[in-house]
Amino acid sequence: MKRTLSVVIAAFVIAASLIPAYAANVSIDGRGVQFDESYGEPFVDQSGRIQVPLRQTMEAFGSTVIWNEETKTVIIEKDGTKVEVPIGQMYIVKDGQRISNDTAALIKDSRVYLPVRSVLEAFGASVSWDDSSKTVKVSTGAEQESIPTISPTPTQSSNVTQSEAAYIGNSNTMKFHRPDCRYVDQIKDVHVVYLKTRDNAISGGYVPCKVCNP
Numbered sequence: 001m002k003r004t005l006s007v008v009i010a011a012f013v014i015a016a017s018l019i020p021a022y023a024a025n026v027s028i029d030g031r032g033v034q035f036d037e038s039y040g041e042p043f044v045d046q047s048g049r050i051q052v053p054l055r056q057t058m059e060a061f062g063s064t065v066i067w068n069e070e071t072k073t074v075i076i077e078k079d080g081t082k083v084e085v086p087i088g089q090m091y092i093v094k095d096g097q098r099i100s101n102d103t104a105a106l107i108k109d110s111r112v113y114l115p116v117r118s119v120l121e122a123f124g125a126s127v128s129w130d131d132s133s134k135t136v137k138v139s140t141g142a143e144q145e146s147i148p149t150i151s152p153t154p155t156q157s158s159n160v161t162q163s164e165a166a167y168i169g170n171s172n173t174m175k176f177h178r179p180d181c182r183y184v185d186q187i188k189d190v191h192v193v194y195l196k197t198r199d200n201a202i203s204g205g206y207v208p209c210k211v212c213n214p
């Protein structure tokens, strides 16, 4: 049974009076993530890795978060990419593939913390550390999308109209979706590619979205 994490967190909010002294700040595309003591604050774990409160960070990152209570796993989705982060395990799972990690997500004071670098890098973000400001700087790359993607079959895709399209491709992420997938709305117009068949999508280099399973 999946429960939203907010339910889990809300049940455990502790009104402790902590002095806010973050071991680290987090900035995503130049915007600082606001942490507050009721949801926890970033800290450095025993492996020297920065752990960040799950919900604030991942929502600021623009992803959706689901908590699987049975498997004690955080399931994060963004732009058709799914990353599963099991609590206490030295790996994460990106689109079904296990990636080993040198530290693990954890629960501290009833709050879930994620190793920020490995999780966000799994989504293709670049993550750096600015020591002078003690800030984890995250770039989603959304502003630098001008890297030209060679359209595999430009004439073919331009011939397909929206009404003919069985699937919608994203020429930036190279994922393809069912038209009713919630990630379709998030595709920028310039990256929308109409695909007539699944074979067209696959042969054009598109990878099926893990959320809508086209």
Ligand SMILES: [Zn+2]
Residues within 6 Å of the ligand: 080, 176, 177, 178, 181, 182, 183, 184, 209, 210, 211, 212, 213
């Ligand atoms: Zn999808």
